[in-house]
Ligand SMILES: Nc1ncnc2c1ncn2[C@@H]1O[C@H](COP(=O)(O)OP(=O)(O)OP(=O)(O)O)[C@@H](O)[C@H]1O
């Protein structure tokens with residue numbers, strides 16, 4: 331689908347201030363190449379979620395440039411924002427599933443939202459559910475599933491429109507350590523199939539366990555960008 | 568828009584409407600009231616206008632020539648030059664006499680009458696009934712005209728009625744229109760509130776604003792259309808009842824009511840148009856805030 335050259339994420343000298351005057355991002359430059367797996371870590375209030383909102387186009391930078399899979403938020407038009415979002419799959423700490431729809435319908439819903447037919451859904455959904463290990467739960471409702479299972483539905487939903495990049499904001503925040511590890515394993519597996527992965531997390535143990543690239547944010551700045559572990563690893567910057 | 572989506576939008580729109588049955592019912596009711604009042608005032612105005620036209624057609628002012636005026640025919644061009652005069656016809660005593668006889672064939676009295684007791688006269692038609700008083704005065708002022716007969720009071724009464732009806736009508740329609748849009752908008756706002764999570768998810772995965780908006784637009788469309796249909800049927804019934812009442816009443820027998828079958832097309836069209844405008848306008852105003860960034 332996308333050219334590998336355009337399928338990347340780049341922030342250049344980005345600054346961002348909320349309407350109430352909070353300076354959340356104070357000059358961040360960051361490049362994530364296609365196929366990478368990146369952990370975004372840092373203390374509470376450091377600006378991690380704001381970076382994600384910049385990538386999804388929910389907020390705009392006050393200075394600098396944000397590029398996402400071939401779209402630039404500098405000159406993006408109202409009409410292009412939906413197209414940019416189709417290149418992203420987003421996962422939240424609180425799952426955000428539609429309670430009155432089955433697992434299958436939750437996925438069909440987002441496929442239809444971007445124009446897929448019922449026939450395409452019937453082909454794609456079983457494949458994605460199998461990938462996250464929920465093929466037997468297609469007709470369950472979210473409140474009939476455990477937290478870990480619900481988050482895997484959310485991953486399936488993020489995957490189902492075949493995005494270039496998956497962005498997860500503390501996906502394991504509501505899960506116990508064992509489920510968290512399983513979930514992270516799943517994200518690594520999906521990354522190996524070619525999807526770029528950006529994961530915000532607080533969990534030092536998990537980050538250390540996987541030995542991936544770790545970008546540490548503090549007070550709206552990148553204070554460390556290294557492979558291996560939480561701050562302690564090899565320092566690039 | 569694909570066929571597949573069309574079915575989906577309609578289905579969502581209908582189920583939205585039923586999810587707030589009472590509010591939808593109220594919204595449709597207000598729309599019906601708005602259209603009924605609008606339609607009733609308009610139909611009254613249309614009928615009053617029709618009567619006014621009849622009046623205009625029949626309303627000739629008669630200008631009687633002075634007894635001893637030598638060449639009455641010479642007045643014709645002077646009268647025709649007066650503003651607002653549409654036509655001037657000379658009627659001699661002899662002709663006037665013949666008309667009386669024709670009009671009242673049973674009255675022996677006229678038959679033997681000497682035409683010389685009548686005056687020569689001009690039948691004058693005016694272009695604009697509203698200015699009949701000025702025209703009458705101008706005709707009166709012409710040398711050789713003895714006096715003028717004009718039924719200005721009747722015309723004046725109708726014109727005032729029509730003007731008042733128009734003002735009241737326009738004001739009421741404007742207010743009710745806004746109220747209807749507001750109520751429909753609030754009803755749909757309830758569904759958008761119920762569905763705010765779904766809307767957020769659709770936006771997150773990259774659904775276009777149009778896709779998100781359509782079900783709500785259909786919901787509004789449907790309410791407006793249902794309101795228009797109910798209002799049309801009620802208006803029809805009401806009109807027939809009033810027409811029946813007028814034609815059987817002694818006092819109003821002379822008023823000729825335009826039959827509904829001559830009016831139903833424009834009534835149906837404008838009800839549907841206004842209803843759909845109210846519904847779709849309301850839904851667009853309700854969904855606006857969910858579609859910003
Ligand atoms: N909608 C908002 N309006 C105003 N200020 C905000 C808003 N959202 C976040 N902030 C502020 O911006 C700063 C960065 O917040 P952000 O949510 O990006 O932090 P975070 O790193 O995700 O924190 P956490 O780990 O607790 O989720 C904080 O000071 C926060 O209070």
Ligand SMILES: [Mg+2]
Pocket residue numbers: 378379380499
């Ligand atoms: Mg956060």
